Amino acid sequence: MTDTSSVFVVTGGAGGLGGATARLLAQGGAAVVVTDLAEVDERELRARLGESVTYVRGDVCSEADMTAVLDHAADRGAIRGLVHCPGRGFPRRIVDRDGAPFPLEQFETAVRLNLVGTFNALRLTAARMATNAADDGERGAIVLTASVAAWDGQVGQVAYAAAKSGVVGMTLCAARDLADLGIRVNTIAPGIFDTPLLARFSDEVREGLGASVTFPKRLGDPAEYAAMADQLLRNRYMNGEVVRLDGAIRMAAR
Numbered sequence: 001m002t003d004t005s006s007v008f009v010v011t012g013g014a015g016g017l018g019g020a021t022a023r024l025l026a027q028g029g030a031a032v033v034v035t036d037l038a039e040v041d042e043r044e045l046r047a048r049l050g051e052s053v054t055y056v057r058g059d060v061c062s063e064a065d066m067t068a069v070l071d072h073a074a075d076r077g078a079i080r081g082l083v084h085c086p087g088r089g090f091p092r093r094i095v096d097r098d099g100a101p102f103p104l105e106q107f108e109t110a111v112r113l114n115l116v117g118t119f120n121a122l123r124l125t126a127a128r129m130a131t132n133a134a135d136d137g138e139r140g141a142i143v144l145t146a147s148v149a150a151w152d153g154q155v156g157q158v159a160y161a162a163a164k165s166g167v168v169g170m171t172l173c174a175a176r177d178l179a180d181l182g183i184r185v186n187t188i189a190p191g192i193f194d195t196p197l198l199a200r201f202s203d204e205v206r207e208g209l210g211a212s213v214t215f216p217k218r219l220g221d222p223a224e225y226a227a228m229a230d231q232l233l234r235n236r237y238m239n240g241e242v243v244r245l246d247g248a249i250r251m252a253a254r
């Protein structure tokens with residue numbers, strides 16, 4: 001994979017883990033297409049992430065939006081890599097203190113963003129990659145993002161844990177499904193990373209979260225996620241795997 005002729009798509013790239021990944025890929029000389037739901041000033045994004053970055057706003061759950069993102073990317077060259085990052089929690093207990101059950105629409109919203117959006121990006125990108133010329137048999141590589149909550153879901157994380165375990169569950173199946181096309185699929189399951197997702201917590205809470213990690217006793221650095229994503233894109237023997245990137249943390253029930 002020569003970086004100068006490759007295009008990488010980073011979904012959720014206005015955020016912490018996606019942004020760090022887009023920056024690393026752009027540093028390698030690749031054309032990088034960032035998409036996100038956020039209103040982003042492309043010039044500011046380029047200054048932050050690299051001159052080879054372009055931005056297309058879109059919702060990863062929308063077929064039309066993702067198609068527009070991929071059309072834009074295909075105009076820049078062969079799409080060789082996707083790193084898919086959008087996702088967030090919808091914290092709530094199954095039965096709340098007042099006895100009310102978890103609203104079904106909220107559960108569906110969580111599954112839609114974290115799981116359906118992932119599959120939408122996966123399927124549409126894979127169809128584009130399938131048209132690439134094979135490079136030593138390979139046409140593309142895809143990295144999805146789950147969470148350690150897929151195994152260690154905490155109290156209040158039921159919707160997020162269910163959706164993220166769906167991402168874990170689709171990884172090997174997707175790798176098998178796309179093998180004949182020469183497309184690899186791997187997933188990163190992050191522990192606790194220092195991104196805007198955690199910005200709602202005070203410094204004290206974030207320090208406490210860092211101290212709960214086995215080793216090293218700190219929050220993950222988005223650059224560490226980016227380095228793993230980059231490796232999963234490039235290492236041609238890596239396929240169908242879910243990698244916990246978490247400092248050996250095992251989340252307690254609460």
Ligand SMILES: NC(=O)c1ccc[n+]([C@@H]2O[C@H](COP(=O)([O-])OP(=O)(O)OC[C@H]3O[C@@H](n4cnc5c(N)ncnc54)[C@H](O)[C@@H]3O)[C@@H](O)[C@H]2O)c1
Nearest residue numbers: 012014015016017036037059060086087147192193195197
């Ligand atoms: N930060 C952590 O500690 C952590 C831990 C485990 C898993 N994760 C997962 O990693 C991924 C990235 O997390 P992050 O910390 O970088 O979060 P973040 O909030 O910094 O970035 C996520 C980005 O996704 C975008 N987004 C949300 N909905 C979208 C949609 N429908 N279409 C397009 N973009 C959309 C947001 O605008 C945001 O820029 C998420 O899937 C998250 O669940 C994060």
